[in-house]
Amino acid sequence: xxxxxxxxxxxxxxxxxxxxxxxxxxxxxxxxxxxxxxxxxxxxxxxxxxxxxxxxxxxxxxxxxxxxxxxxxxxxxxxxxxxxxxxxxxxxxxxxxxxxxxxxxxxxxxxxxxxxxxxxxxxxxxxxxxxxxxxxxxxxxxxxxxxxxxxxxxxxxxxxxxxxxxxxxxxxxxxxxxxxxxxxx
Amino acid sequence: xxxxxxxxxxxxxxxxxxxxxxxxxxxxxxxxxxxxxxxxxxxxxxxxxxxxxxxxxxxxxxxxxxxxxxxxxxxxxxxxxxxxxxxxxxxxxxxxxxxxxxxxxxxxxxxxxxxxxxxxxxxxxxxxxxxxxxxxxxxxxxxxxxxxxxxxxxxxxxxxxxxxxxxxxxxxxxxxxxxxxxxxxxxxxxxxxxxxx
Numbered sequence: 001x002x003x004x005x006x007x008x009x010x011x012x013x014x015x016x017x018x019x020x021x022x023x024x025x026x027x028x029x030x031x032x033x034x035x036x037x038x039x040x041x042x043x044x045x046x047x048x049x050x051x052x053x054x055x056x057x058x059x060x061x062x063x064x065x066x067x068x069x070x071x072x073x074x075x076x077x078x079x080x081x082x083x084x085x086x087x088x089x090x091x092x093x094x095x096x097x098x099x100x101x102x103x104x105x106x107x108x109x110x111x112x113x114x115x116x117x118x119x120x121x122x123x124x125x126x127x128x129x130x131x132x133x134x135x136x137x138x139x140x141x142x143x144x145x146x147x148x149x150x151x152x153x154x155x156x157x158x159x160x161x162x163x164x165x166x167x168x169x170x171x172x173x174x175x176x177x178x179x180x181x182x183x184x185x
Numbered sequence: 186x187x188x189x190x191x192x193x194x195x196x197x198x199x200x201x202x203x204x205x206x207x208x209x210x211x212x213x214x215x216x217x218x219x220x221x222x223x224x225x226x227x228x229x230x231x232x233x234x235x236x237x238x239x240x241x242x243x244x245x246x247x248x249x250x251x252x253x254x255x256x257x258x259x260x261x262x263x264x265x266x267x268x269x270x271x272x273x274x275x276x277x278x279x280x281x282x283x284x285x286x287x288x289x290x291x292x293x294x295x296x297x298x299x300x301x302x303x304x305x306x307x308x309x310x311x312x313x314x315x316x317x318x319x320x321x322x323x324x325x326x327x328x329x330x331x332x333x334x335x336x337x338x339x340x341x342x343x344x345x346x347x348x349x350x351x352x353x354x355x356x357x358x359x360x361x362x363x364x365x366x367x368x369x370x371x372x373x374x375x376x377x378x379x380x381x382x
Contacts, residue, residue: 003284009291013298022299028291038286128309151313 001042001057001065011081012039012046012072019132019145021096045074067182085144085169092142095134097124099165106137109144110172118160127152133165144170
């Protein structure tokens with residue numbers, strides 16, 4: 001377990017900033033009790049963890065440490081950062097663009113499908129093309145995140161079967177990718 | 186098959202003789218091993234060591250001949266040289282990775298990234314708006330053109346209708362004349378007409 005380098009920090013922030021707005025700075029801001037959140041890298045996975053907890057975790061051997069804090073994603077072999085569904089609570093809290101899906105579109109999304117216009121209840125205005133979106137149910141329960149297929153203006157003219165959002169991650173991954181989502185030794 | 190086997194068994198001595206005469210494997214090797222070992226061992230030992238020493242000497246002689254030339258000696262122009270990333274080691278710099286863990290530097294990186302992202306998004310939105318304006322203008326132009334086309338078509342239709350009416354009127358005048366001449370309307374009643382719109 002180690003802190004991130006400058007390049008790694010930049011890669012993580014860049015990916016998070018795709019989905020979040022200016023309030024992202026709050027995740028590293030000092031908290032009321034004087035503690036703050038830090039990034040830690042353990043076996044290619046990046047965790048957002050309280051500094052006090054990260055300090056305590058140094059007493060655990062590298063191989064024995066399975067996970068700590070919130071897993072944001074992992075670094076690929078080529079050095080890119082891939083965000084995981086486990087980062088959804090943080091993204092949902094600070095989301096810039098949102099998309100709400102109707103009850104009939106929830107299951108298709110949770111099974112790993114893209115979102116078609118017929119399933120969209122409402123969506124954020126002024127969303128450009130290929131911009132990160134956080135997907136919610138109509139009851140504001142975050143389900144996952146994706147990338148907008150078209151801008152808001154274009155998607156108005158779209159037919160009901162046209163794709164509005166390309167899925168990046170959904171809560172169904174907790175079941176589908178159970179083996180690979182968390183490390184097992 | 187059988188006679189050939191018996192022949193080989195019977196001619197044991199003959200075979201050995203023939204083996205000695207001809208270049209046979211077994212006989213020749215045995216003799217050389219039994220006869221020459223004890224006599225030839227002593228003189229051969231020092232010869233081998235001498236040979237090794239000679240070889241070593243030769244190697245020792247050869248080694249200093251290989252001369253490695255440095256870049257300066259060869260006179261390669263400095264601009265052509267490429268120093269690989271891994272090879273270059275700055276002296277004063279810290280070895281290994283430089284971690285970013287303090288709040289200030291993290292905030293700086295975050296603000297830089299966010300400014301960059303904001304710029305990207307803004308440009309994307311601006312671009313989308315411009316494209317939308319262009320599309321709207323094109324749509325209006327197309328609508329205008331189609332309306333003009335339709336109006337023109339309507340005009341031509343109207344003009345054709347008027348022409349036809351005039352013809353009919355002239356035909357109607359003839360009928361009246363004929364009716365007045367014949368004194369009956371029987372002919373007009375039988376004629377059917379179909380008109381559109």
